[in-house]
Amino acid sequence: MPTPHYGQPRYRVIADDLRERIDDGVIQSGTLLPPESVLAAEFHAARGTIRKAIDVLRRDGYATTEHGRGTYATKRNLDHAGQQETRQREVSADVRLAALFGVEVGAKLIERETVIRRDNRVEVVLNSYRLCPRSRS
Amino acid sequence: MPTPHYGQPRYRVIADDLRERIDDGVIQSGTLLPPESVLAAEFHAARGTIRKAIDVLRRDGYATTEHGRGTYATKRNLDHAGQQETRQREVSADVRLAALFGVEVGAKLIERETVIRRDNRVEVVLNSYRLCPRSRS
DNA sequence: AGAAATTTGTCCGTATGTATC
DNA sequence: AGATACATACGGACAAATTTC
Secondary structure, rough: OOOOOOOOOOOHHHHHHHHHHHHOOOOOOOOOOOHHHHHHHHHHOOOOHHHHHHHHHHHHOOOOEEOOOEEEOOOOOOOOEEEEEEEEEEEEOHHHHHHHOOOOOOEEEEEEEEEEEEOOEEEEEEEEEEOOOOOOO | OOOOOOOOOOHHHHHHHHHHHHOOOOOOOOOOOOOOOHHHHHHHOHHHHHHHHHHHHHOOOOOOEOOOOOOOOOOOOOOOOEEEEEEEEEEEEEEHHHHOOOOOOOEEEEEEEEEEEEOOOOEEEEEEEOOOHOOOO
């Protein structure tokens, strides 16, 4: 099979699957995930793809890996720990932002948005705006 | 060359090299890095190794990549500390924020805005949004 | 408008190094 | 020392977004 990845790439689908298992307790917090080789066999994916999926889990705080030992699931305690997710996208400058940056309204900006939740409720939304690199001299 | 990575792995060495070029202005902020294929040839490394190096740069805020276009250097030499100013005000929730917080459109939110300037130019705008204390149940 | 070239994104398979059990 | 498991690196192939002609 070459590389058909319509919609979501496989490593994200796999990451979502594993994250779900951690959230649901199928893989309990503090226990080891199956070895990469086993996951590769289960998902019929290359080990590199599994590693990319685990990268995502690590970045989101769902796993920590130790060389030669394995990858531990670290379920997030939604009640106290607080959960955060960040995503980045390109937006058009509104009047206010355009004035601040000294660009035309509608100019492209990079927005980074972090949503911090606590007790399953949004506590704070953080938005940062920068000029697109290519529009900066 | 098989794969000897005593000490630092190659992708880190390459990342350090590129970071130095950005800090020294050899690659100016806002300009494109050479394509991955060119870097691979220059460093005598596989493209995957170059991509891992660029991953490191991205994580450290030294580069941003756009699909099909290239990777921009994004760090500038910070000679001055840069000023910052923050102000706070009450705003109405737009559709997106209302959805995130689970309130009606138009509900009052507290916006804290920090504008960071460097070299007399706005570098980044940080906006945080919280529910008004009194509207929290 | 559209085709081709360029460039990044994903995925595979394999091999070898390094840390832990 | 041997087995297991993660880390690094290579090379090839194809997909998707952008730019160029």
